[in-house]
Amino acid sequence: MMEDVRVRFAPSPTGFPHVGNIRTALFNYLFARNRNGVFILRIEDTDRERLVNGSEKAIERALSLLEIRPDEGYGAGGDFGPYRQSERIGIYEKIAAEMIEKKTAYVCDCSEERLDKIRARLREEKKNPMYDRFCRDKNLPYEGVESLKAWGRVVRFASPFEGETSYEDFLRGKVRFGNETMDDMVLIKKDGFPTYNFANVVDDHFMKISHVLRGDEFISSTPKHVLLYRSLNWKEPLFVHLPVILGSDKKRLSKRHGSVSIEDYEKMGILPEAMFNFLSLLGWSPGNNEEILSREEIISKFSLEGLSTSPAVFDIKKLEWINSVYISKMTGEKIFSRAKVFLCEKKLVGEDTDVKYAAQVFELLKTRLPKLSDSVERAGYFFKDPWAYDDGAWKKSFSGVEEIEYYVESLKNAIAHDEPVTKDDFEALLRKTAENLGIKTSVLIHALRVSITGVSAGPGLFEICEVIGKERILKRLENALKKYKNEISQSQ
RNA sequence: CACCCGUUAGUGUAAGUGGUUAACACAUCGGCCUUUCAAGCCGAAGAGUACGGGUUCGAGUCCCGUACGGGUGACCA
Numbered sequence: 001m002m003e004d005v006r007v008r009f010a011p012s013p014t015g016f017p018h019v020g021n022i023r024t025a026l027f028n029y030l031f032a033r034n035r036n037g038v039f040i041l042r043i044e045d046t047d048r049e050r051l052v053n054g055s056e057k058a059i060e061r062a063l064s065l066l067e068i069r070p071d072e073g074y075g076a077g078g079d080f081g082p083y084r085q086s087e088r089i090g091i092y093e094k095i096a097a098e099m100i101e102k103k104t105a106y107v108c109d110c111s112e113e114r115l116d117k118i119r120a121r122l123r124e125e126k127k128n129p130m131y132d133r134f135c136r137d138k139n140l141p142y143e144g145v146e147s148l149k150a151w152g153r154v155v156r157f158a159s160p161f162e163g164e165t166s167y168e169d170f171l172r173g174k175v176r177f178g179n180e181t182m183d184d185m186v187l188i189k190k191d192g193f194p195t196y197n198f199a200n201v202v203d204d205h206f207m208k209i210s211h212v213l214r215g216d217e218f219i220s221s222t223p224k225h226v227l228l229y230r231s232l233n234w235k236e237p238l239f240v241h242l243p244v245i246l247g248s249d250k251k252r253l254s255k256r257h258g259s260v261s262i263e264d265y266e267k268m269g270i271l272p273e274a275m276f277n278f279l280s281l282l283g284w285s286p287g288n289n290e291e292i293l294s295r296e297e298i299i300s301k302f303s304l305e306g307l308s309t310s311p312a313v314f315d316i317k318k319l320e321w322i323n324s325v326y327i328s329k330m331t332g333e334k335i336f337s338r339a340k341v342f343l344c345e346k347k348l349v350g351e352d353t354d355v356k357y358a359a360q361v362f363e364l365l366k367t368r369l370p371k372l373s374d375s376v377e378r379a380g381y382f383f384k385d386p387w388a389y390d391d392g393a394w395k396k397s398f399s400g401v402e403e404i405e406y407y408v409e410s411l412k413n414a415i416a417h418d419e420p421v422t423k424d425d426f427e428a429l430l431r432k433t434a435e436n437l438g439i440k441t442s443v444l445i446h447a448l449r450v451s452i453t454g455v456s457a458g459p460g461l462f463e464i465c466e467v468i469g470k471e472r473i474l475k476r477l478e479n480a481l482k483k484y485k486n487e488i489s490q491s492q
Numbered sequence: 493c494a495c496c497c498g499u500u501a502g503u504g505u506a507a508g509u510g511g512u513u514a515a516c517a518c519a520u521c522g523g524c525c526u527u528u529c530a531a532g533c534c535g536a537a538g539a540g541u542a543c544g545g546g547u548u549c550g551a552g553u554c555c556c557g558u559a560c561g562g563g564u565g566a567c568c569a
Binding site for chain 2: 010011012014044046047049050108112115119123126127128129130154169172175176177178181182183185186187188189191193195197200215216217218220221223241243246252281282284287288289291292308309310311313315317318321322324328365366367369393397441442444445446448449455456457459460461462
């Protein structure tokens, strides 16, 4: 029998989402889709001090960029709301009351100074800094979060002194912790907001979360959650701790490794669908070494069994490769529509640009475009006459060749007096001209290429000619000749 | 310091409950193709599974230890 899958992504709005967070969201989403379950977005905004304005929007944008749509929760609605923790204070308040009633929680009025002193002392004695449970048996009264705020008191969990707490991690098996290593954690802070440990458990329970897929930095706090579930007599979800994502130097992925924000990759010209594919492979494998998978394939093949436990390295080279595969599979027109923004930015194209023409351009470029942003460099000359010539290419194929001026003039005249349209027309014409001049065709080919593109690499020359057309070719040959003559006169 | 997690070619992953010469892809190198650069096709090199012990007829797969990397030890999440 298959149980109903309800999973959640629960970010805190303390900044812009990082690829690691998005990968967690993605895996939750994939699991939900695969099992016909529900993917929930919950905002964990209980830390009022670290709130960063605009982060909720940033989270939504990052998710929608990859089309990871919540079925329920923040921004999607549902029967278990509200989905922003700051709007659920009453729920935590009530559960805390029940726990105090049952003596599994208590009010504590220890000052921060006292706590600091205890911790400092324990550290000196080389022991784990833990709360000494000073208020555990004081039976201080609890009258809701308002009174907590007024008195500067907190609610703590009455954690067992001894014994062992273990849980079954789906990926790592049985993980056990000695209870003596866990202190009486704070459940509700003196500002009336719950702590992560508490709110997380309460919400997962009421939202009927079946599986918790989260980063493995939470392994250590899981026994605390388990203790909470058990003391409340709630069924705990299945825990699945995902491996961390490392940078290329095997250190935790951070800003030093370039970008960690998903939007920056979009700005670099990485397609969201390529990112989706890449991210899904960070810690998961379909089991048969396949790497280029469509969204639908990933969803249908996703399973918890395919997850790995060892850290995944964020390899930007691999990302670019996947991206280039996606680009080369698209039509020229589609590529242009995605690359347009990059070209517009450099004023290479505008609203009036002929889409048919641009589509032809990208049809030629599709196998040479690792990133959309590369189109500025690779497609520029299709939209604007070369404004600079690559030094090496210019010398090697143009100015460094004996009699080049005469050859190029001849080629120009041949083109001018004919009506070449197709790539075959251009090729035949050029070969004939070379024959008449008694030189190798490659001499003209290279000179023509530099003249019309400014560089030595790119699509087939005659295909470029067909797209660019006779008039512009003539103009560019003229420009190249001008530059050449200029050089000659200056060197004399 | 304590407690946890991890460690298969440069990189990402594969190798059902231990069973032949550890597989695939990216990257690298070489060849073919070609006017160039890619793409594509063909091929090569690259790990004996962090290290050391053990269990076993047999271990990447199980056990123990060590090293290295990481996480947690908050009135952060």
